[in-house]
Amino acid sequence: MKxxxxxxxxxxxxxxxxxxxxxxxxxxxxxDDRASMDHKEGWINKHGFYAGQRxxxxxxxxxxxxxVEGIVQALDELMxxxxxxxxxxxxxxxxxxxxKYGIEEEAEAQxxxxxxxxxxxIFYKLENAPMILSISKTNIKTSFDNPxxxxxxxxxxxxxxx
Numbered sequence: 001m002k003x004x005x006x007x008x009x010x011x012x013x014x015x016x017x018x019x020x021x022x023x024x025x026x027x028x029x030x031x032d033d034r035a036s037m038d039h040k041e042g043w044i045n046k047h048g049f050y051a052g053q054r055x056x057x058x059x060x061x062x063x064x065x066x067x068v069e070g071i072v073q074a075l076d077e078l079m080x081x082x083x084x085x086x087x088x089x090x091x092x093x094x095x096x097x098x099x100k101y102g103i104e105e106e107a108e109a110q111x112x113x114x115x116x117x118x119x120x121x122i123f124y125k126l127e128n129a130p131m132i133l134s135i136s137k138t139n140i141k142t143s144f145d146n147p148x149x150x151x152x153x154x155x156x157x158x159x160x161x162x
Contacts, residue, residue: 068131071107071158078125079111084118087111094155102161106136109156113149122152132159 068074072091079085089110096105111122119140126133134157143149 068158071105071156074129074131074133074158075107075109075156078122078129082118082121082125084111084114084122087114087118099159102159104134104157104159106155106157109152109154111152111154113143113146114152115149119150119152126156132161133157134159 068077070093072093075088075091076085079088089112091107091109094106094108096103114122123135126135135154136157137155139153141151143151
């Protein structure tokens, strides 16, 4: 085959044009992907912020609801609301500290012969109590009398804002 001078330049020119156009289309797709990622990251940051804000609002709301005198009374009310008062072996106050965010009163509670469901209810009530309660240490062992029941020893703090 004999090509004229013009046809020899046409084929490489078409190939070059196809490569340039495909690169332009590909980079446009990547820009869309980057914009999509930026949108997703913005959505995650926005909703993460709102989730954090809800947690802060929840804690702020709990400040005003704390109508208890101390940690012993708070734990007593919590266990009474669950119907577990008879399973509380002891609640011993371990100290009160003046922190920069408020006054923290700590106690060690021993609860004996509870089921797994009762334990889950205790932790749920502690987390969702109308006061600021914090669990710093928990020890869970099976009961000596019945291995299906649990003995819980935990250190709980009541935080009262200044």
